[in-house]
Amino acid sequence: MAMKVDMSALETNFSIPCLDDGDGMHLSADSPDVPSMVLPTCADFDGFQAATKDMVKNKRGTTTLAFIFDKGVIVAADSRASMGGYISSQTVRKIIEINPYMLGTMAGGAADCQFWHRNLGNKCRLHELSNKRRISIAGASKLLANILYSYRGMGLSIGTMIAGFDEKGPGLYYVDSEGARLVGNRFSVGSGSLYAYGILDEGYRFNMSVEEAAELARRAIYGATFRDAASGGCVSVYHVGPDGWKKLSGDDVGELHYHYYPVQKTPVEQEMTDAPSTSA
Amino acid sequence: MVGKNCFAIASDRRLGVQLQTIATDFQRVFKIHDKLYIGLSGLATDAQTLYQRLVFRHKLYQLREERDMKPETFASLVSAMLYERRFGPYFCQPVIAGLGENDEPFICTMDCIGAKELAKDFVVSGTSSESLYGACESMYKPNMEPEELFETVSQALMASVDRDCLAGWGGHVFIVTPTEVQERVVKGRMD
Numbered sequence: 001m002a003m004k005v006d007m008s009a010l011e012t013n014f015s016i017p018c019l020d021d022g023d024g025m026h027l028s029a030d031s032p033d034v035p036s037m038v039l040p041t042c043a044d045f046d047g048f049q050a051a052t053k054d055m056v057k058n059k060r061g062t063t064t065l066a067f068i069f070d071k072g073v074i075v076a077a078d079s080r081a082s083m084g085g086y087i088s089s090q091t092v093r094k095i096i097e098i099n100p101y102m103l104g105t106m107a108g109g110a111a112d113c114q115f116w117h118r119n120l121g122n123k124c125r126l127h128e129l130s131n132k133r134r135i136s137i138a139g140a141s142k143l144l145a146n147i148l149y150s151y152r153g154m155g156l157s158i159g160t161m162i163a164g165f166d167e168k169g170p171g172l173y174y175v176d177s178e179g180a181r182l183v184g185n186r187f188s189v190g191s192g193s194l195y196a197y198g199i200l201d202e203g204y205r206f207n208m209s210v211e212e213a214a215e216l217a218r219r220a221i222y223g224a225t226f227r228d229a230a231s232g233g234c235v236s237v238y239h240v241g242p243d244g245w246k247k248l249s250g251d252d253v254g255e256l257h258y259h260y261y262p263v264q265k266t267p268v269e270q271e272m273t274d275a276p277s278t279s280a
Numbered sequence: 281m282v283g284k285n286c287f288a289i290a291s292d293r294r295l296g297v298q299l300q301t302i303a304t305d306f307q308r309v310f311k312i313h314d315k316l317y318i319g320l321s322g323l324a325t326d327a328q329t330l331y332q333r334l335v336f337r338h339k340l341y342q343l344r345e346e347r348d349m350k351p352e353t354f355a356s357l358v359s360a361m362l363y364e365r366r367f368g369p370y371f372c373q374p375v376i377a378g379l380g381e382n383d384e385p386f387i388c389t390m391d392c393i394g395a396k397e398l399a400k401d402f403v404v405s406g407t408s409s410e411s412l413y414g415a416c417e418s419m420y421k422p423n424m425e426p427e428e429l430f431e432t433v434s435q436a437l438m439a440s441v442d443r444d445c446l447a448g449w450g451g452h453v454f455i456v457t458p459t460e461v462q463e464r465v466v467k468g469r470m471d
Binding site: 227229 | 296298299300301407442443444445446467468469470471
């Protein structure tokens with residue numbers, strides 16, 4: 001029996017004519033797993049999209065990183081959501097669990113990342129069911145990249161890393177809303193990524209224990225939250241091994257600073273406690 | 281913020297260029313004389329230059345009048361100096377606090393071209409000014425003693441800057457009473 005190649009990822013979404021049946025989105029009958037988005041009908045489509053992009057005002061205020069080492073993949077992120085100067089939340093979950101052996105990171109527009117990662121999770125599960133084996137990380141990232149490429153120029157803002165463990169070993173891909181898909185060993189994404197790279201590149205070795213790797217990731221994200229105003233909150237560190245992902249730690253950055261740099265007692269205070277008491 | 285025969289003036293300690301933090305020990309609250317302090321938020325270079333110009337004017341005043349400037353007079357001086365640059369302003373919003381005649385606390389704030397705004401309870405300026413207004417409004421009580429005033433000001437400052445990306449990285453609080461000045465550095469979130 002010949003296996004049918006799954007070509008659904010190659011189909012473009014917005015050439016499907018969309019009938020708005022009240023809820024704004026409908027699943028077309030021939031490919032039920034591909035949601036077809038309603039597009040506005042207006043004279044100047046590109047101008048309208050540009051205006052919407054400005055209105056939504058996606059700010060990539062974040063720091064996420066991931067790297068491959070001999071025991072799998074470490075994925076870490078901060079947890080701050082900022083709208084311009086205002087901090088809207090310090091407790092955002094930026095590491096999205098796509099399935100038990102694959103993680104995605106969120107940078108850019110929160111709604112975009114959450115929706116498309118969930119959508120990717122659906123596609124991966126359907127692939128598993130129709131092909132009787134898990135999808136590879138390369139395949140999953142390609143699915144996402146093709147979807148994002150078809151929406152290129154329409155104002156999606158996603159800078160994500162797909163990290164996981166499959167038959168070929170650990171896999172790490174960078175995928176963004178411009179349609180880029182890069183394979184690599186070390187990535188950091190977001191406004192604080194440059195600061196994180198400085199620490200990550202300096203401390204990285206391929207052969208590390210899981211604790212050492214987690215501490216490197218934690219230190220790199222901490223450094224980025226210190227220097228970058230748009231990153232902060234808590235550092236979450238995940239490890240993806242042959243058995244799937246596991247959350248290693250979630251530390252508040254405010255406390256982490258005083259853990260790395262404890263407050264020094266000034267000399268004057270010490271002199272006063274050492275001075276012997278005189279008796280009358 | 282005004283207390284009972286005393287006042288508190290506080291600032292955060294960050295110096296940054298848009299999103300990048302350059303320093304975490306930048307001084308924004310300056311002493312003019314023992315009972316007069318000015319805090320300058322906004323562009324760092326303008327804050328330093330304005331402070332140097334004001335110290336110069338105050339020293340000349342001291343030589344001529346043989347006494348320290350009253351806070352009300354100083355506020356008018358700052359307002360005039362800022363309005364001189366109406367069409368090319370200093371990008372600073374000052375907060376002035378002092379003990380006037382009979383050690384009555386005096387506070388006022390200004391926008392960057394010198395519009396004076398006097399208040400009886402508290403004044404704020406900076407990127408987190410909206411948060412600060414909210415925090416001070418809820419935490420302020422009239423006639424607070426110096427210790428309680430310090431607690432209130434520190435809590436209001438820390439709570440507000442924790443909601444602002446561009447401010448924080450510690451706090452610097454001065455409590456000024458007729459007899460002494462207490463200067464304290466407050467531990468804050470360093471993100």
